[in-house]
Amino acid sequence: MKKDTRWEGVYSFEDSPFLIETLSELREQNTDNIAFRKGLVRLGRYMGYELTKTMDFDELEIETPLETTIGLAGKDRKNILIISVLRVAIPLMEGLIKTLESARVGIVSASRGPAPDFDIKMDYIKVPKLKEEDTLIICDPMIATGSTLISVMKELESCGMPKRIIIVGVIGAPEGIEAIKKEYPNVEIYITQMDRELNKKGYILPGLGDAGDRAFGEPVKVSLLPQMHNLE
Numbered sequence: 005m006k007k008d009t010r011w012e013g014v015y016s017f018e019d020s021p022f023l024i025e026t027l028s029e030l031r032e033q034n035t036d037n038i039a040f041r042k043g044l045v046r047l048g049r050y051m052g053y054e055l056t057k058t059m060d061f062d063e064l065e066i067e068t069p070l071e072t073t074i075g076l077a078g079k080d081r082k083n084i085l086i087i088s089v090l091r092v093a094i095p096l097m098e099g100l101i102k103t104l105e106s107a108r109v110g111i112v113s114a115s116r117g118p119a120p121d122f123d124i125k126m127d128y129i130k131v132p133k134l135k136e137e138d139t140l141i142i143c144d145p146m147i148a149t150g151s152t153l154i155s156v157m158k159e160l161e162s163c164g165m166p167k168r169i170i171i172v173g174v175i176g177a178p179e180g181i182e183a184i185k186k187e188y189p190n191v192e193i194y195i196t197q198m199d200r201e202l203n204k205k206g207y208i209l210p211g212l213g214d215a216g217d218r219a220f221g222e223p224v225k226v227s228l229l230p231q232m233h234n235l236e
């Protein structure tokens with residue numbers, strides 16, 4: 005992993021060609037929903053593995069069939085709470101739990117309104133209790149203005165104080181990282197790649213488009229739903 009010297013505690017995996025190869029597939033506009041989701045799962049799995057290198061393990065004595073030796077057992081890895089931000093963090097979380105298989109999971113919804121306010125609507129929050137020995141991982145592939153993650157972290161403050169708070173994303177814009185680090189200086193941020201900037205609509209450039217739509221397809225406008233039924 006590569007430290008981003010513009011902030012404390014911000015890392016990317018730009019030094020891993022395998023991860024950048026998968027991210028390149030996600031960025032390519034012709035990549036379809038299925039391949040996009042599979043790529044997010046793959047990034048989650050391997051970024052999860054990279055994260056274990058930053059975790060504490062316990063040393064312990066083990067008996068091989070031949071003699072006693074010293075080994076390692078999971079410590080932080082056994083105390084993880086992953087929070088997924090609907091919609092598009094779901095495949096990323098699916099990948100993370102392939103490596104962090106004993107993680108507890110919380111789900112929150114957050115939908116971002118249009119520029120310039122980017123108001124965040126959060127009406128679904130189901131998060132298990134946070135323990136002080138926990139490593140809290142909040143995952144959301146896109147860190148654009150940062151308002152989604154700042155809103156989520158504000159909500160989580162009432163759930164307890166963990167040992168570490170880690171944000172895992174896929175791409176981030178400097179504007180969003182700056183906003184998050186200003187509000188939450190101690191949070192650690194790990195992303196696959198740091199992008200250049202945001203456009204006026206709050207999309208990341210060069211980016212990968214609207215991640216939720218890329219993964220699950222463009223949602224119909226809710227007001228249309230009733231008519232959809234009598235289209236049959």
Ligand SMILES: O=P(O)(O)OC[C@H]1O[C@H](OP(=O)(O)OP(=O)(O)O)[C@H](O)[C@@H]1O
Pocket residue numbers: 089090091092093114115116117122144145146147148149150151152153180206214215216217
């Ligand atoms: O850093 P921000 O400026 O808050 O933008 C990032 C958020 O925007 C997108 O969510 P969106 O609201 O589009 O929902 P979706 O994931 O369901 O598409 C994306 O999935 C992030 O959650």
Ligand SMILES: O=c1cc[nH]c(=O)[nH]1
Pocket residue numbers: 146148206207208209211212213214215216
């Ligand atoms: O580029 C962006 C920014 C926010 N949300 C997305 O899905 N994509």
Ligand SMILES: [Mg+2]
Pocket residue numbers: 214215216217
């Ligand atoms: Mg979206």
